[in-house]
Amino acid sequence: MQDLIRRLLIELGENPDREGLARTPARVEQALRFLTGGYEANIDEVLNDALFTVDYNEMVIVKDIDFYSLCEHHLLPFFGKCHVAYIPRKRVIGLSKIPRLVDVFARRLQIQERMTNQIAETIREKIDPLGVAVVCEGTHLCMSMRGVEKQNSFAITSAMLGAFRDNSRTRMEFLELLKVRGLTATSTVPSPGLACVSD
Numbered sequence: 302m303q304d305l306i307r308r309l310l311i312e313l314g315e316n317p318d319r320e321g322l323a324r325t326p327a328r329v330e331q332a333l334r335f336l337t338g339g340y341e342a343n344i345d346e347v348l349n350d351a352l353f354t355v356d357y358n359e360m361v362i363v364k365d366i367d368f369y370s371l372c373e374h375h376l377l378p379f380f381g382k383c384h385v386a387y388i389p390r391k392r393v394i395g396l397s398k399i400p401r402l403v404d405v406f407a408r409r410l411q412i413q414e415r416m417t418n419q420i421a422e423t424i425r426e427k428i429d430p431l432g433v434a435v436v437c438e439g440t441h442l443c444m445s446m447r448g449v450e451k452q453n454s455f456a457i458t459s460a461m462l463g464a465f466r467d468n469s470r471t472r473m474e475f476l477e478l479l480k481v482r483g484l485t486a487t488s489t490v491p492s493p494g495l496a497c498v499s500d
């Protein structure tokens with residue numbers, strides 16, 4: 302990868318041998334390996350020792366989970382907050398595992414809509430809850446840095462499964478607890494935001 306980065310620097314009109322860039326290919330490789338580390342992660346290893354059977358069926362919410370991802374169209378960052386809720390049927394996930402689950406899907410080349418769905422589907426798959434809801438709010442540098450549609454560089458995406466899809470009161474209770482910017486309790490399933498222009 303370092304040879305490619307060095308080549309990229311040349312293509313950009315840079316001199317890869319100047320002092321400031323000498324170690325850049327190594328640093329970029331290290332950074333990219335970290336930022337795409339989600340491909341290597343094993344979901345079961347992340348979660349396995351923290352799935353518990355409990356007698357609890359009220360809504361569990363983990364709010365304001367920071368995420369940092371890379372848009373697959375431009376390889377530029379998008380980042381923000383992720384909120385996860387579910388209603389257990391019999392099993393719960395250790396609370397500290399939910400941000401790790403978000404990291405697994407954020408640390409890949411992504412679009413925000415798919416990341417949101419993958420987090421929700423994985424929770425459904427692993428603990429079969431009565432419902433699961435994921436809302437992500439992201440700022441997309443591919444839009445704000447390039448000056449494209451600046452107003453929409455902030456995107457909200459949601460995935461609502463089970464009770465959150467079928468029961469508007471459950472969904473509203475969740476959205477009310479979140480008070481996400483741009484979402485109100487009176488909204489129905491929030492429409493997905495414009496995540497990233499692909500040109």
Ligand SMILES: [Zn+2]
Binds near residue numbers: 375376443497
């Ligand atoms: Zn993009």
